[in-house]
Amino acid sequence: MDVVGGRYRREELIGAGGMGRVWRARDELLGRTVAVKEVTGGTMLREARAAARLRHPGVVKVYDVFDSWIVMEFVDGVSLQQALPLPVEEVARIGLSVVGALRAAHQAGVLHRDVKPDNVLLARDGRVVLGDFGLASIRCEGGPDPRLGSPHYIAPERLAGRDSGVPADLWSLGATLYAAAEGRPPFARDDTAASLWAVVSAPPDPPVQAGPLSSLLLDLLVKEPSWRPSAGEVEYRLKTVLAPPRFCGRARVAASRC
Numbered sequence: 660m661d662v663v664g665g666r667y668r669r670e671e672l673i674g675a676g677g678m679g680r681v682w683r684a685r686d687e688l689l690g691r692t693v694a695v696k697e698v699t700g701g702t703m704l705r706e707a708r709a710a711a712r713l714r715h716p717g718v719v720k721v722y723d724v725f726d727s728w729i730v731m732e733f734v735d736g737v738s739l740q741q742a743l744p745l746p747v748e749e750v751a752r753i754g755l756s757v758v759g760a761l762r763a764a765h766q767a768g769v770l771h772r773d774v775k776p777d778n779v780l781l782a783r784d785g786r787v788v789l790g791d792f793g794l795a796s797i798r799c800e801g802g803p804d805p806r807l808g809s810p811h812y813i814a815p816e817r818l819a820g821r822d823s824g825v826p827a828d829l830w831s832l833g834a835t836l837y838a839a840a841e842g843r844p845p846f847a848r849d850d851t852a853a854s855l856w857a858v859v860s861a862p863p864d865p866p867v868q869a870g871p872l873s874s875l876l877l878d879l880l881v882k883e884p885s886w887r888p889s890a891g892e893v894e895y896r897l898k899t900v901l902a903p904p905r906f907c908g909r910a911r912v913a914a915s916r917c
Contacts, residue, residue, distance in 0.1 A: 679697050
């Protein structure tokens with residue numbers, strides 16, 4: 660296929676959506692495989708700035724920006740959407756990686772605002788990478804309409820047009836991990852309008868497959884942002900799912916002390 664930017668030879672279209680299209684490409688100058696994204700809707704610089712602020716192994720790296728193109732790290736693997744449903748322990752492992760990436764973003768003043776299974780990449784080397792910062796907002800710079808995004812994964816306060824912040828990203832993380840465990844979003848209905856109504860007005864469908872993750876998922880999906888657990892609490896509870904305390908006699912102690 661043709662070369663863009665004088666050095667990136669597009670080889671295969673690997674993704675397309677409302678914010679642009681992504682190709683696997685060959686960087687002919689450095690001899691490496693990259694992902695090149697043709698951005699639509701005027702979001703290119705904000706997306707590049709948002710991702711470039713972050714230095715975290717769970718966030719896709721940005722290498723170059725020119726015209727309407729962003730050149731990024733190519734993650735060889737599949738999206739979480741393509742892999743679900745997954746065992747509970749694997750969902751917890753993925754959740755730990757994503758909440759770590761979100762904590763790094765929030766500390767840098769970036770709200771992702773589009774956490775969903777399509778944007779969580781599962782690399783063949785075992786890494787979990789959060790991508791697509793096309794709807795991100797940056798502190799003091801703002802962002803696009805907060806109601807933009809995927810209906811099943813937009814926090815209720817965003818749909819209602821209210822102020823939203825870190826808790827909205829954590830709600831979307833909860834919806835994403837729910838889908839990873841259950842194989843469907845927590846507010847799935849027969850049509851988009853009904854799903855949106857459910858996000859704002861109805862409780863989530865009770866999880867069936869999530870097991871020890873169920874209480875955390877339901878806590879993340881509460882309507883009131885201030886009632887949701889913090890990122891630090893989410894991280895702790897996910898670790899507990901992966902390595903629950905054991906009992907030695909009558910005392911509850913860490914497994915390493917048994």
